[in-house]
Amino acid sequence: MRKFTLNKDKKDLNPSEAQIKRQKDFSRLHHDYEKLTKRGKKPLFRDPKMFLFLLVIAIILLLVFLGEI
Amino acid sequence: MAAKRNITQHTESEVIALSKKDQSYFGALYNKYFDQIFRFVFKRLGGDEDLAGDITQQTFIKAMANIEKYEDRGLPFSSWLYRIAQNEVSMHFRKLKKNFAVPIDENRVIEVAVEASLSTEYMTSDQQEQLVEMLNNLEGDHLDLIELRFFQEMSFKQIAEIYKISEANAKMRTYRILERINKMWKNDK
Numbered sequence: 001m002r003k004f005t006l007n008k009d010k011k012d013l014n015p016s017e018a019q020i021k022r023q024k025d026f027s028r029l030h031h032d033y034e035k036l037t038k039r040g041k042k043p044l045f046r047d048p049k050m051f052l053f054l055l056v057i058a059i060i061l062l063l064v065f066l067g068e069i
Numbered sequence: 070m071a072a073k074r075n076i077t078q079h080t081e082s083e084v085i086a087l088s089k090k091d092q093s094y095f096g097a098l099y100n101k102y103f104d105q106i107f108r109f110v111f112k113r114l115g116g117d118e119d120l121a122g123d124i125t126q127q128t129f130i131k132a133m134a135n136i137e138k139y140e141d142r143g144l145p146f147s148s149w150l151y152r153i154a155q156n157e158v159s160m161h162f163r164k165l166k167k168n169f170a171v172p173i174d175e176n177r178v179i180e181v182a183v184e185a186s187l188s189t190e191y192m193t194s195d196q197q198e199q200l201v202e203m204l205n206n207l208e209g210d211h212l213d214l215i216e217l218r219f220f221q222e223m224s225f226k227q228i229a230e231i232y233k234i235s236e237a238n239a240k241m242r243t244y245r246i247l248e249r250i251n252k253m254w255k256n257d258k
Contacts (some may be wrong), residue, residue: 004201006194007172015118017113023122024103026096026119033092033130 081146088136095133102147103129106154112221113158115171124161128154148230153215155231173201173220181219185247187254203253211246218243 007013079087079097106128111121131153132139136139139149162169178197182188187200202245204212217231229239 001165001168001214002203003168004173005170006178006201007174009172011080011172012117013112013116013172013174015108016114019118020107020110023118023125024100026099029099029126029129030096030128032094032241033133036130037134039078043253066201 071216071227082141083184085136085139085141085146088133092133095136097131098132098146102150105147106150109221110154110158111149113171113216114169120161124157125154129159132159144230148227150229151218151227152233159209159213177220181188181215181250184219184252185250187251194202199257200250200254203250203257207246211249214243214246218237 072204081098081101084094085095088098103125107121107125110125110128111118114121114124128150132150139146140178156170178200179188179192182192182196184199188196192200204215207215214228217228223231224237225236225243228243231234233238234242
């Protein structure tokens, strides 16, 4: 919730050029965008943790299947 | 690459069309509109630089992700960005559990008072506080409109473009809210 208050401290409510310059960064935006949209698209062979996890599940399923025969 | 190097030679609609195919062209739009969107968000957040920076970045990420859906309907591209920024700031306020204090200048409060026919002369600080309290009790969308008009100092045309309504409608809605403030003020006396 926002609550308006009187600007008694006479705080400057307009950003300075230096503040704008500090925050303006297209490479950061591009990086954040890539991180947000491309996550989870790593190929399986490049993700050793996920590869091992799936391999362990496959071995367990195989053992269960063999145990039932 | 040649086209990217000559980006300044393209019209805005061409840059938008290029951004739909290749997001690296979006940088030209970012560079053109960042300053004004940052100023808008900064003011709405009462001067919190880092938060304004994050919300402005979030606004441009959303714009970049949705640029394919953008349709040119004769409104300036900036009004689309303002709409996204407006939603992002409102979403931020909704998520907060405690109140977020946004300072506003005395002369802006007096301008609301004059437009709502409450005062044409000097207002004591108690009266100003009382009016601010009254504004805080308005419904969210009413307060947004007052904020855009008086605190962000936007024209009715700009407000109309953000809300995708006619200029006359933006004017009518604002004056209805001012009338309401006037009634509330009189009832309070």
